[in-house]
Each structure stands twice: as C-alpha cells, then as structure tokens.
Amino acid sequence: MPDATFKVFRGDINNGGLVEYIVPIAPGMVVLDALHYIQAHQAPDLAVRWNCKAGKCGSCSAEVNGHPRLTCKTRLDALPLDEPITVQPMKSFPVLKDLVTEVSWNYRINKKIPPFTAKPNVEWKMDQREVDRVQEFRKCIECFLCQNVCHVLRDHDKKEQFGGPRFFVRIAGLEMHPLDGISRTELLKKELGIGFCNITKCCTEACPEDIADFLVDTGATDSLAPSTELRKIGIEPAGRTAYELANGRVEEYSFGLVEISFMGEVTAGRVIFGPDEAEPILGMTALESVGITIDPATRTLKRLPAIPLK
Numbered sequence: 353m354p355d356a357t358f359k360v361f362r363g364d365i366n367n368g369g370l371v372e373y374i375v376p377i378a379p380g381m382v383v384l385d386a387l388h389y390i391q392a393h394q395a396p397d398l399a400v401r402w403n404c405k406a407g408k409c410g411s412c413s414a415e416v417n418g419h420p421r422l423t424c425k426t427r428l429d430a431l432p433l434d435e436p437i438t439v440q441p442m443k444s445f446p447v448l449k450d451l452v453t454e455v456s457w458n459y460r461i462n463k464k465i466p467p468f469t470a471k472p473n474v475e476w477k478m479d480q481r482e483v484d485r486v487q488e489f490r491k492c493i494e495c496f497l498c499q500n501v502c503h504v505l506r507d508h509d510k511k512e513q514f515g516g517p518r519f520f521v522r523i524a525g526l527e528m529h530p531l532d533g534i535s536r537t538e539l540l541k542k543e544l545g546i547g548f549c550n551i552t553k554c555c556t557e558a559c560p561e562d563i564a565d566f567l568v569d570t571g572a573t574d575s576l577a578p579s580t581e582l583r584k585i586g587i588e589p590a591g592r593t594a595y596e597l598a599n600g601r602v603e604e605y606s607f608g609l610v611e612i613s614f615m616g617e618v619t620a621g622r623v624i625f626g627p628d629e630a631e632p633i634l635g636m637t638a639l640e641s642v643g644i645t646i647d648p649a650t651r652t653l654k655r656l657p658a659i660p661l662k
C-alpha cells in the first residue's frame with residue numbers, strides 16, 4: 353500500500369503545532385480513517401470528535417489543506433497525496449485539544465431563537481410544497497463549517513453582535529413555516545446582526561448539505577434560481593416571459609411568484625426558472641423593494657435611510 357504524509361495539529365488554545373504522521377493508504381479511505389489510523393498506531397491521545405462517519409452528525413468538522421471539510425466525507429483520492437495533507441481544527445472556535453474545538457457559543461445563540469410557535473385556531477394542514485420549502489432549511493447537520501468560514505466571525509470575531517449563517521438558516525425555516533405564528537425579524541436585525549452579512553457566500557460554499565441561497569446581481573431585475581432547486585421547494589411556474597440577457601440575446605423563461613427573505617427583510621416577487629447549472633441571483637427589484645441597494649465602492653449591500661416612493 354502507498355503511504356501518505358499527514359500534518360495534524362496537536363495542542364490546545366495556548367500552544368501547539370503541526371505533527372507529521374505517515375499513514376498507509378487503502379482504496380476508499382477518507383481523512384477520518386487516516387486520523388483513526390494515527391490514533392490506533394501512533395498517537396492514542398490524539399483528540400478527534402466524530403460520531404456517525406456518514407456525513408450526518410456534523411461532529412467531524414476540520415480544516416483539511418486549509419479548506420472547511422467534514423473529515424468523514426473527504427476522500428483521500430480527491431487530495432494531492434504527493435504532498436503532506438494538513439488537518440487543523442476549525443479556526444473560529446477555541447481549541448480544546450488537537451482537532452476538538454469548543455463550539456458551545458453556537459448553542460447559546462440557538463437558545464435565543466424562539467422555537468416553532470403554532471398560530472392559534474388554525475387547521476393543522478400543510479400541502480406538500482410547504483413541507484418541502486421548510487424541509488430545505490432543516491437539512492442542517494450543525495457542523496458549524498459555515499460559522500467557521502464566515503468572515504464576520506472568523507476575521508472580525510463579532511460573536512457578541514452576530515448570530516452567523518447557521519442560525520439564519522434555522523430562522524428562515526421557522527419564518528417560512530405556514531403554521532408558525534410569531535416573527536423573528538427584529539431578533540435577526542437587532543440581536544443577531546444580520547446587517548453584518550455582505551452576501552459573500554463563503555458559508556454556502558462550505559455547507560456540506562448545499563443549503564440553498566442567493567447571489568445578488570446588480571444588472572438583473574428579477575431573481576433567478578435553478579429550476580430543479582425551485583421545484584424541490586415546491587415552487588411552480590406562474591407564466592413565461594422574454595428576458596434580454598447580458599450578451600443582448602433574448603430568451604424566454606418561465607417565472608414563479610415567491611416570497612423572498614434576506615437580511616431580515618421579506619418581500620414578494622418573480623423568480624425565473626433558470627438552467628440547472630445557473631448561480632442563484634437576487635434581483636434588484638427584490639432588493640429595492642425593501643430599501644437595500646449596492647454600494648459600488650465596497651461591493652457590499654447597504655440599507656437606504658428610507659425606501660424611495662417615486
């Protein structure tokens with residue numbers, strides 16, 4: 353069997369560094385297998401958190417070659433084995449020991465969010481489209497990789513003022529629930545600081561569950577998302593219309609009518625059924641209808657003092 357070199361962080365919040373281990377490689381191995389090999393044969397005191405080894409418990413999050421990864425889902429045959437593979441703990445949380453970080457701050461934020469609270473006196477009935485829409489946000493496995501890469505937490509350490517993408521996902525699921533009777537938008541704006549989010553999308557790229565999100569496009573009037581993703585959350589076409597593309601070509605697309613939530617705001621509008629490989633786009637109509645615009649100098653979103661009525 354060929355060998356691979358691993359450089360694994362050993363230490364705690366005060367001291368530590370990368371320690372080299374040589375691991376024999378077998379077909380189908382993932383990074384977590386290599387860590388278990390190191391534990392079994394070379395470093396029985398190596399601290400590694402894991403539980404399911406199936407990408408579902410969210411425990412084994414780490415930084416593999418500097419990228420946020422579930423170690424149980426990161427196959428060795430997808431990594432360059434001719435150079436050392438580094439495995440480090442998530443940077444945004446304090447290290448307890450080796451690869452295990454202290455993530456209890458997330459649970460404290462979670463407690464601030466009022467749970468599902470049923471509307472009084474309504475029939476407990478949901479159609480399948482509503483179930484699918486809410487289900488998208490319930491795919492979260494609480495791996496906290498999105499929290500780890502979000503620059504508001506990672507680089508600016510705004511843990512007192514910002515809840516982070518994992519909790520924006522949880523709130524989106526609750527706010528879109530048709531039988532939920534309370535609003536969490538003030539909490540989102542005031543306590544969880546959603547205004548700090550500048551939609552860089554790093555959280556989406558890190559998410560092993562591919563929880564849907566939207567980009568902003570300064571040139572697009574309507575929002576757009578891949579057709580399959582829209583159908584998955586129960587949105588059906590309401591009509592078809594011609595759109596002029598950036599290259600001047602005119603093409604017909606179906607559109608649906610949807611509720612769009614972002615940055616603690618909610619609006620309604622058209623969403624285009626785009627090609628499946630298309631990046632989701634948040635159009636200017638949705639942005640401007642809630643008084644948000646783009647600052648071209650910083651390429652971030654900013655709130656207008658008031659929504660223009662002209």
Ligand code: SF4
Pocket residue numbers: 501502503504516517548549550551552553554555556
């Ligand atoms: S899009 Fe917002 S929440 Fe996600 S990483 Fe960027 S700043 Fe953080």
Ligand code: SF4
Pocket residue numbers: 491492493494495496497498499517518521555558559560561562563
């Ligand atoms: S939203 Fe995605 S990246 Fe964030 S905690 Fe949930 S599963 Fe992990």
Ligand code: FES
Pocket residue numbers: 402403404405406407408409410411412413422423424425
């Ligand atoms: S061990 Fe459960 S997600 Fe990796």
